[in-house]
Amino acid sequence: MSEPSFRRVALIGIGLIGSSLARVMRRETIAEEIVISTRSQATLDRAEELGLGDRYYRDAREAVEGADLVIVCVPVGACEAVAEQIAPGLAPGAIVTDAGSVKGAVIKAMKPYIPDNVHFIAGHPIAGTEYSGPDAGFASLFENRWCVLTPELGTDEKALAKLTAFWEACGSSVEIMDAEHHDLVLAVVSHLPHIIAYNIVGTADDLETVTKSEVIKYSASGFRDFTRLAASDPTMWRDVCLTNKEAILEMLARFSEDLSALQRAIRWGDGDRLFDLFTRTRVIRRQLIEAGQESAAPNFGRQNDRGEPGE
Amino acid sequence: MSEPSFRRVALIGIGLIGSSLARVMRRETIAEEIVISTRSQATLDRAEELGLGDRYYRDAREAVEGADLVIVCVPVGACEAVAEQIAPGLAPGAIVTDAGSVKGAVIKAMKPYIPDNVHFIAGHPIAGTEYSGPDAGFASLFENRWCVLTPELGTDEKALAKLTAFWEACGSSVEIMDAEHHDLVLAVVSHLPHIIAYNIVGTADDLETVTKSEVIKYSASGFRDFTRLAASDPTMWRDVCLTNKEAILEMLARFSEDLSALQRAIRWGDGDRLFDLFTRTRVIRRQLIEAGQESAAPNFGRQNDRGEPGE
Incomplete structure (x- = not known):
């Protein structure tokens, strides 16, 4: 310009x-x-x-x-x-x-x-x-x-x-x-992920059988990914929850429904169903990377002290 | 050596x-x-x-x-x-x-x-x-x-x-x-996060009101973080779900309980409760970074084409 x-x-x-x-x-x-x-x-x-x-x-x-x-x-x-x-x-x-x-x-x-x-x-x-x-x-x-x-x-x-x-x-x-469609799209791509992240970090924080220091120590096995979104500005996210309520509740209902089905598959040992879901979701990440919306580097490209992946 | x-x-x-x-x-x-x-x-x-x-x-x-x-x-x-x-x-x-x-x-x-x-x-x-x-x-x-x-x-x-x-x-x-304690710890720090990530990516993939291309396009607003775990090896994760069933179901039950409470706070517009949770979870990320288990770089240190953050 x-x-x-x-x-x-x-x-x-x-x-x-x-x-x-x-x-x-x-x-x-x-x-x-x-x-x-x-x-x-x-x-x-x-x-x-x-x-x-x-x-x-x-x-x-x-x-x-x-x-x-x-x-x-x-x-x-x-x-x-x-x-x-x-x-x-x-x-x-x-x-x-x-x-x-x-x-x-x-x-x-x-x-x-x-x-x-x-x-x-x-x-x-x-x-x-x-x-x-x-x-x-x-x-x-x-x-x-x-x-x-x-x-x-x-x-x-x-x-x-x-x-x-x-x-x-x-x-x-x-x-x-x-505006209405924006709020629906954002409810799924942004608001739901943040709420889920806040929730899982809260769940882990509340356990009495696993200590908080254990959660921190072994967080590289998955948990730490969620802590990033759960570290976002509390005022901003409180306001999002209060002002996009209908769309968020709709997405939360769908998420919970799907989670109940997944939970049932785990309880009944339905390996095929689990395998199918876990295969389907893998494709989406590839599409995201192809669309230029995500880095292809392992672990988001997190670096260790020597500038190598894996940290 | x-x-x-x-x-x-x-x-x-x-x-x-x-x-x-x-x-x-x-x-x-x-x-x-x-x-x-x-x-x-x-x-x-x-x-x-x-x-x-x-x-x-x-x-x-x-x-x-x-x-x-x-x-x-x-x-x-x-x-x-x-x-x-x-x-x-x-x-x-x-x-x-x-x-x-x-x-x-x-x-x-x-x-x-x-x-x-x-x-x-x-x-x-x-x-x-x-x-x-x-x-x-x-x-x-x-x-x-x-x-x-x-x-x-x-x-x-x-x-x-x-x-x-x-x-x-x-x-x-x-x-x-x-071994028993290991399986409980891993259920919360690793198995639950993976299952939740698989589930949310599945939920987004199933929507009829928001297109898949919209989900991909706007994924940088939160969703993409989950796609990494949801891209993990399906065979490995099917087997984890089938073999650590009890601990995983226990953690899923707690997660769902907490999510119901959060959902209720959103429905009833309980801003203070939301703010409290969102503040508490922020602390955990700081502790994780201090423990050397996570990068302090914004967005996990994801790089754009010019080697700058924000991608």
Whole structure:
């Protein structure tokens, strides 16, 4: 991108997503000016220390004044309060978007506050790590990842094109989807896996017959894979569970149904059934690797001290 | 290790574990001679092409003749047949061990065939990747990993010390445990995670409202982590499920109980309960990293094409 496409971009929230956006916007000169706002003074100070923006505000309304793009990067449950707060400061013609993992509830929460002369387009960059906060961000977080936008009927085409170009400049590919379908897709590919991971780590933590130190010691045999998702930001995931409830409960019901069948196959020693499932699932990983969505390196490419696999 | 500690080591089975053992034995000069046996001619030929051993046999009995250490590296369900087959060929004073993920059932299956003048000590190196076969092995697989030995009462101290030294020479730390406790520990740290991973990948594969290509496309948001375990060897995992049934069913029952409680918290919008669980599980990952059992790198250290994190 040769010329900044936005004059002033306001980031509301400067955690993993916000701080990664700040970094990639700087690297790719996407914005002339980056304005950062977060409620916590300590986090705001840290963002300034890291040089993530050009101006810093605790008050989100002040931060959005004169911005032509506002990106709300806060947990889903905080989106309504932010929308209410920024509404009076929004410039006519500005684009407001977000980065939340749930779209239906966010649109419902934010939309009523957004003035008619402002373009609101909800979005979700499908990217992240298990770390949070302004230090956790990095410029390549969005590279080769998908960003889903869920514009409502009647959304201004030019605004949508501009927001699409923004995410492409950040390295992502953009997909347009309706909010309800997004929430269903994410319930299975993201919300269910996180909930299951949180649950299994909790189960292991509660055992009295196997000590916690044994769980940690022998975790390389499978368990540790789950601990990564279960180390994700608790506030973000509480909010996801509370706001995408219907889709999540539907996926949980299917998962439990399948698990009961699997449990029954184990109890009755139905080896063929087990073998069939275990063979079928193997194919999916291969397809994922072929689609460029996963590393083919064993153990995710985890390195030991000598830079060899197996750690 | 300056001098080979075994004159002749026979590997029965030359998959991920067997071929990794062959490689590390060569690198560390642990054995004067490595003898390899596997039922499949194609696999045996491949092992020879890779130069993994000194002699190659399809007949396991011939392979163990004159060996002072025999390591059975086949799926747990094949252990009994192997024991029966090798028994007449075993040299007096030899040590026979295995590498299976279940110990109670393996001891029960193999022990009756092992002659009294041979030392049988069951074992389990807690190491692996999602790949299988002779090409998948590498010399550092066992480095900084635990190997659990489950000797029965009356096991010869010298034989146990010799087998311990063997695994230490391969790079592992050895832990002695009784077989029943091993099977309980592994049920939670390894068997349950694999079963849950197989199940969730199966659930996602079965949906009619979300397409398989959507699952693959957006898998970086959590789902892909599970596909690694769900890509593990189907024969091995069928056998684990069939032979460690009681402990696995116990762990599955606890997991399901906890999941029902979590599901209820989601249904009733109990944010505090969700937040508490999600906070508690975060601690465990930190402890795992501190214990040297996991990489601190975001996303397991997965690399993108430019060698940066985030892929």
